[in-house]
Amino acid sequence: MDRRQFLHVTGAALLAGVTGTSHTAVAHPGPFEPLGRIDIDGAKEAVLSPDGKTAFVAATTGYVIVDISTPDRPRIIAERRNLLADRDDGPLRGIFDVKLDDDTLLVVGPANPLPGAPTGVLVVDVSDPHAPEKHGFYETEFPIHNCFAADGRAYLTANDGDENPLVVLDIETGDELGRWSVVSADERWATVPSGVRAVHDVWVQDEIAHIALWDAGTWLVDLSDPDDPSVLGSVSPGDPDTIADLPIRQRQLAGRTPPGNHHYVATDDSGDLLGVGIESWGVEIERDDETTDLVGGPSGVELWDISDPSNPTRLSTIDPPTSPDPTFGGVWTTAHNFDFHDGHLYTSWYRGGVKLHDVSDPTDPVELAWWRDPTRASFWTAQYAYPFADEGVFAASSWGGRDGLGALYTFPDHAGEQRDPPPLGAEPSTNSSHNTHNSAGTATFGAESTPTASATETTPTSTTTDATGFGLGVGTAALVAASWWSRHRRRSE
Template sequence: MTSLLRFVGTGLFACALSLSGCSDSGPGDGTMDPPEPIAELTDYVDVVPTEPCMDANSLEPRANCTDPSSFDLSGCDLAAVGALEPSGIYQATFRYSATSNFSGGFRLDTKPSFLGNAPVLNEVGPQGFFITGETYISDTSVRWYALAGCRVPEPGRVTGCFVRCTDDVPDRSGTFDARRMNLAHEEDTGAQPMRLVSETAVPVGYPVDVYVTKGHAYVVSVPRFPEEGGLSVFNVSDPAHPVFVTRVSLPKDTYWNGVWAKGDALYVASGNSGLAVFDITNPADPQYLRSLPGGAINVHTVFVDGDRLYAMSPYPNAETLLFDVASPLEPRLLSRITVPHEEDTTSYPHDAFAYGDRLYVNHTSTGYVVLDVKRPDVTPVLGTYAFSGQFSHANAVGTINGRTIAFEGGERVGAHLRVLDVTDPANIRLIGEVRKRPQTSIHNMVLKGTKLYVAWYHEGVRVFDVADPAHPKEVAAFDSFQEAHPRSTDSLYQGAIGIRVPGDGHVYVVDMSRGLLVLKDP
């Protein structure tokens, strides 16, 4: 989950991953012919709308935010709109123009919401589809967004027009395309359904990551007001019947977003105190030892590779901390790695994957960056893959058909799976991709041999055969998102978020509403 969630709130919020992936293979030698590159279309692909209710000029809106009749719906299919079921959670893309858009969600049921708050207006039924939500852009200024449904192109989808009003004055208009987030209407991908072995609620916060070792699953959570975050420990010696063991937190330190283990050490990425180190000699009773490197520092994710631990820190210095963990309970700071980026951006390392002598860093808006880390004190940039609007978030790297292949994904509306040939980091090439609904976002992934496991938020868990990396084939799937779950919200960040494949025949998944899910490995 993006580190920015802790500031903007929940209306938006061994071989495994700490919000990363793993591979069983060694670095490639580039002996096979490289696959042909494909064009980069970015995450958001603009579709020119044809809604009859749209304004000729988005800067001159005709409708207002208080009167549904102010929308001109004369050319709309109002019968279809009026028959829309007034329930479910939707994610929508809102378009002002080809270069200006945003996303948001709304919920239509007994607990309606829009943009994370109770709607100002909610009229969905035979009379039509009208929703108005509000946000505060300052202590004294309020902005409303009013939606009017116009068409139902397919089941579970509604399109129409909207107007934006700032302090009651209409100042912008556009079109929207919203899809219901259950998967009842997805086209058949040929994937086999994965079997749910067990489901266990996580007692606090939003669960976001999991690590499995010593017969126990360690689940970390970020706060969900008024609940704090922290660490929840489950005995999974019988994966069909996980047993909650204990919960761990520290005073004023509960924004815990990533977790990893090595030997008797458990490492937690804390948004408050950096790298929190626990002794799990007794796996049911983690004992806090220390936080590194000391002081107030935000560590968002962790990744362990052999005797090295990489801790990605968005704040205060946008750096990756490299520790020596040859003595797992006594990490020793070796260096602080920074990636050059534009001074006027807020780019930071969100996650990383170590493979061979290289570190593959998801550096948010700077892009996907490859570093040489043979020497901890000298880490030159070898190459970068970047595109407009990027928010690089997670990746996994392995050797397939003699070439070094990276699987990368962002975290934003439309973010999806990219397959990159990184054999020559100075010439990174896009060779394949998998897109899901344009209103959703991918999250994390694990690579085991030629099988890629993906936690894809609302799209659930997806498993791909990547033996032919340019053409990933979906072979298994599990729909984890439940729109009727009492802890589900209208946020983009809902559903399957964390994933581990420890090799015991099971896939361990963290769903932000449902908690810890154990699936049979297909």
């Protein structure tokens, strides 16, 4: 009996399962819990060295390098804050992402527009992680929320408030090699507000960029020649004409609720299995009869077969943990960043914790472990690290909770159950006038049932609407500022 059969026999076979969604299996003695933890102020994304024993953590005001080779005793070996503080417009701020290309670390920012602050890519030599050395800084005309590094290239999200391209740079020289935008692929997207089609994240494998574009879905683009990109296919791209025609309130609603909301993407080692993380929330809508409906809710990770990129096929969906308050101001349990390795999927769910799944059969994911501590931890990512003892190690960064600092955790790479798992929050009060409507699906309104927003709803206002995935208080106004700032800088140059 192989490992997967054993998991099914000992766990999943005892539970009710639904084809196409994940279910749970437990096959390891003892509780599932972190191996180690270390505080990191401002922790956001984390990436691992090729051997997995060193973690590089974006830390908002800088970056931190952590030795996790002894997983129960992680230790900081280098910390750099106030980067570019010697510049008149320094320091570099809002650092939410770092990426690694062999011994080169890219540190990008700011994640969201900060007029008057430097924007660009700091290139760092980390061949000696105890003594990182700045190689150079390439200034950009746009903020950089996320990036990717591979084969000497930097792939940058360039939300300029206009075409929102993916920009490709040569890491050694800083020269722009090319760019691609969904507007260049289909000019109808130009009529859609730029925040609704924000280029949120990118994953590159074998020179194919998998680009998460929020309500414009995920696009697969061949960038082997960055100056002449070609579209290979798309996943759930949405209809630009329909989105463009939405009244502003319904467009705001669409920005927070499914469908769309493509936030993060990654492939497995083969490049044929694509994970799409969908970040969404619930929105309370007051209707004409003074009742309220909860529309939308947290979303999960979809698994897609992209062996034929022109015809992607959805294989399954891993659902998010249930939130006691799924609104934007409540308890976030929606999907965030994740990683594939050797038939395993490592996922983060903000205050919903981290999970480990067996996805060796991606049509039938099996949940192996789930750990959460919603008071102290809100997880940003989960990444496979390295084999250890009889199993392995994965690492997960947390940007903190109500009572906790940011941190980096290490976990065992095995199945198990958390002992006495804490609740994710108080259950919402029962209200006879409150109904759940499409709590995990699409918001659809007929002419007679179009909702009117209440004064207390969590729907964003026009200043915080169209770029929901970029954090609290960031949206259309921020992207307008980015567009103005870009034009201003071009004029000043």
